[in-house]
Amino acid sequence: SQALKSLQVNLNLFRRLCIVKGIFPREPKKKVKGNHHTYYHVKDISFLQHEPLLEKFREIKTYQKKVQKAKAKKNEELARLLLTRQPTYKLDRLIRERYPTFIDALRDLDDCLTMVHLFAVLPASDRENLEVKRVHNCRRLSHEWQAYISRTHALRKVFVSVKGIYYQAELEGQKITWLTPHAIQQVFTTDVDFGVLLTFLEFYETLLAFTNFKLYHSLNVKYPPILDSRLEALAADLYALSRYIDASSRGMTVEAKADASSSSQSNDRAESELRLAQLQHQLPSSEPGALMHLVADKEVEEDEETRACKSLFKDLKFFLSREVPRESLLFVLPAFGGTVSWEGEGAPFKEDDESITHHIIDKPSAGHMYLSREYVQPQWIYDCVNARIILPTEKYLVGRIPPPHLSPFVDNEAEGYVPDYAETIKRLQAAARNDVLPLPGVGKEDLEDPQNLLYAGVMSRAEEAEAAKTKKKMAELEKQYHEELKKEVTGSAVDDVAAAPVVEGGDGEESSVPDAAQIAQDTADMPTLMMSRKKRKLYDAMKIGQKKKSESVERIKQRKKNLKADQ
């Protein structure tokens, strides 16, 4: 409240400023006012004080009052006139200020992307002050982003969770993870303050727009991509141009295509027809040939991982059934070098195309089956992407329950528990390397070679570690056993017993015998007595953490055992 007073703003405005300026409370060394207060840094507040946006907000406020006044006086005309000339503000300077370099912006892009993707699927609502325009903007931005990632093959990992689909891309060394909700109508919850969300969204939209601009600029593509649904003539122009313009413009058309195609799924929207119409004009430009061109003239400086990603689905042609999540797959498959078509209008090739190798289907049974292609469930693609190999399709065939979908973000060794299927995949990976290795010749494979070796190394090391662990455990058990034996032997001779640290007195009079574990525990705890309080607390906390982890692993193992017993 002190801050509010010194800034002379109300709480709402203060919060808004904090959000767009990225100012957060700090943890002071000494909490003068007590524990239940929020402390902002004085410098932060004075930083806010000199913010031109503050002045702008005040201006807007007074302007609003004018409008209010006009309305109250029933002067509709004036109110309307005033409303058309409202002062606006821009956030670009703030973005520059918060993220002085592009890398900084990329680093903080996670939340931004997640939010924009979420709002792209929200229904517009008057009550929450969420306009259709913003939803569309979010949609456009997210498609632009996806188009870029897909075009540069920067996508690394995909994970389908209950919450949505997680994607991880790597741009300029930054790992960017974002979550897109499933393409199902989202519901509004009441316990959410939309004002805050929208303020965040406002900032994020601007940030993402600038980021996209920069990214497209780096590809020499004009931003925003001209694929305005209303300008059909322009789209035709694009198509005409695409034949002979250099790579940059070709990139552009592909972008356009990707965008248009992904947006074509918004069937519920009225303008989708227009887009579809426009799509028809554009599609010929996105023939496989164009894609191949793109791949061919791609720069040489790509790192190996990108290369690997790019060539994963290189010679495969996919066809998506109507019921599979098209948006996601249209993003993922081209990102890994695949060629895609789908059931519906504007598809680049039809279902009866002979060259289709994989048909993605999510139904219990397929109707008409072509023998020349494999019918797989969409999970196969995600698993292939995460494993970076083409997995065998038997388990993913139509009508079967696919094997468990595992998170690519988990380090199984650190977790202490490796699911069965992860091991299967690992084995398959190793096998794939071996298959690939003997093949002579192609430069790509040569490049992959060290990587393979690396993988193998990792594998062997992991196995080794495991083996060592088991060995150690065995040794421990053995030792314990020996000790117990020794105890029994030396139990009667009291004086000799003193030699061993872990010994129990074997006196006849003694009734309560402290067990060995107790004593071992005591000896282990002994040094903790001598620790300072701070260290002891830290130690305890760490112990608790370890215990929790091991408990959860134990629980999972127990469940597995039970399941096996049931079967």
Add this chain to the structure above:
Amino acid sequence: MTKKKSEAANEDQTRDTKKKSVSAVKSSQKEKPVLAKQVKSSKEEEDLLLDSATDSDYDGDSLSGSLNSDDFDSDVFDSEDDASQKETEGGDKDSSEDELELHGNEDSDDDDEGEQVDSENDEEDGSDEEREVAEESDSSEDEVAPRNTVGDVPLEWYKDEKHIGYDITGKKITKKEKQDKLDSFLANMDDSKNWRKIYDEYNDEEVELTKEESKLIRRMLKGEAPHADFDPYAPYVDWFKWDDAIHPLSSAPEPKRRFIPSKWEAKKVVKYVRAIRKGLIKFDKPEEEPNVYLLWGDDSASDQKSKHLTYIPPPKLKLPGHEESYNPSLEYIPTEEEKAAYELMYEEDRPKFIPKRFTSLRSIPAYENALKESFDRCLDLYLCPRVRKKRINIDPESLKPKLPSRKDLRPYPNSCYLEYKGHTGAVTSVSPDCSGQWIASGSADGSVRIWEVETGRCLKVWQFKEAVKCVAWNPLPDFPILAVAIGQDLVILNTELGTDEEQQKIEELLRLGTLPEQDEAVAAIVSWLPDETYGGIKIKHFKNISYVDWHPRGDYLSAVMSAGETRGVVIHQLSMHKTQRLPIKMRGLPVCTLFHPTHRGMFIIATKKNVRVFNLQKRELAIKKLETGLREISSMAIHPGGDNLIVGSKEGKMCWFDMDLSSKPYKTLKNHPKDITNVAFHRSYPLFASCSEDSTAYVFHGKVYSDLNENPLIVPLEILRGHSTSSNRGVLDCKFHPRQPWLFTAGADSVIKLYCH
């Protein structure tokens, strides 16, 4: 030719007039609401008719009329005609009236009817006429063009011409021949229909009224409506809605300002015009700047350091694990029982996410908490203080300090060797004899026993009525006597263990002869009495004794009672059978006392919070005060060297004081979860121990170096368990064997244990 024309003209005229009258009728019908006007017009016509009527009655009059007055009638009709084709403006009206007048003056001769109306009336009539014309001008039937096309010009212009004007084809219309006045009069007289004829000067022809027309005129003269079927008294229809009019209609005339352009508006317009000319008002919208541009153009500028505080990037969200998959392995899904167990948990402990399994991608529903989670993340981002925290990624075991190996620190007591059983109540206190051969114990059942240490044989038993609080063996080897605190009494017992010589000495000592004079104040507190039952000395105090301690010389012993100031601690001198109070006032209730092992006069008293060191010989204030920082001190022991002190507290903490070093504890160990009941130092080995209500005893290695610069070394050695808890009490006392590294512990389970190395 001309005749023909004139005939035709005549016809025309008759038709015209007919039409006119009809239209007049129509107009009167049409304009019922405008009653006043109607009346006026009818009045005017009435005049006309009146004239014609008089004409018809007799001619002389009409003659005179035609002679003396100007005949207006035709003029009137004419002008009416004209006006019907033209407009109704005031200026015109005036001019036509003028013209009429002129006309009248000129054509005095050529009249058939010769009517007369005063010229005053004329003007009125004219104006009325005009109005009527204005009214009826909307009827299209009147629009038949007149024969003459000269328009509204004064007819006098054509006075001298042969023609009266031009017809529609542009040919001249010649004037009719002027008849002789006499002839015309005669003709008129002959013609029976003459009274119905009217001369139209404008077209220069005569018009004959039909019967119907004359009837019409007659009715009008009577003041009736021109048409017979018109009902002037039709019921009144009130068209005005009175529903919501609270005020009567104003009869005030419309103000003028409503009809003239506003001055202020004009001024405003001028202002706007000027503003536009100056460029203050712009009509075209400002050019929209591009929304996005290359924000991070060159990263060279970014090298400059930001002036602001360091930016702490927000922590990234936790990445999802296997269990969040839509199709996790089966072992990640909790069973039904586990889910039920989650329901019983506290809100905070409950796992946030319960894994679910969907067999296909299409069956995944929308995640209902998506918005909520996004919102929570937003809240975290802008409301949570961000701090950079260093995460220690180390093995917790590495935090433990390296201790010297316990093997090197041997011998120390680590296992139970003997148990001394015999007491029926909790053993509250033990005390080994200085030779190490015997051990005395006091119990809550009121018995004091002496045991042989090596064999565990109970040598002697004394039974008292009250619970024994504390036993203490005299530190002198040749005086095997025992001080026992029982309730308010301090009993000195002869153990009868020594040789005969010693026995003699003891008996002498314990014989209460003539007691020396005591201070009055002391006498009020303490009284020395012989003990009848066991033949010792009983020193009766005024309060319950909680602690007894011998001076190392064996002559003095101190007793602690829960009383303040100087009365809480008394010091008895056995050889003199004398008692002293503490010479110094003391704050707080004393808990236990100690005689300094090396320095004779030093006396250490522990109150609940602090430890004070006094010099009894100098009788001055406390020379040292040790701040323990503990909540409640329960026990205290001093290193045989005399410089180090350990203090046990009821919160389970033990403090080691280096008295030379500081008044603050050198080390505080929190080893027991429950109250520490006693702490003890070994007399010769570098060992000390603590025992607690949690029925454990700790043995520590506590080495004090002779080099003052070196800190004492404290190493925990062993946790001694074995006692069982009874009535919430564990180990009540512990003492070291004076020679061997053995520890005696007295448990509330009425067992004394000996721990050996």
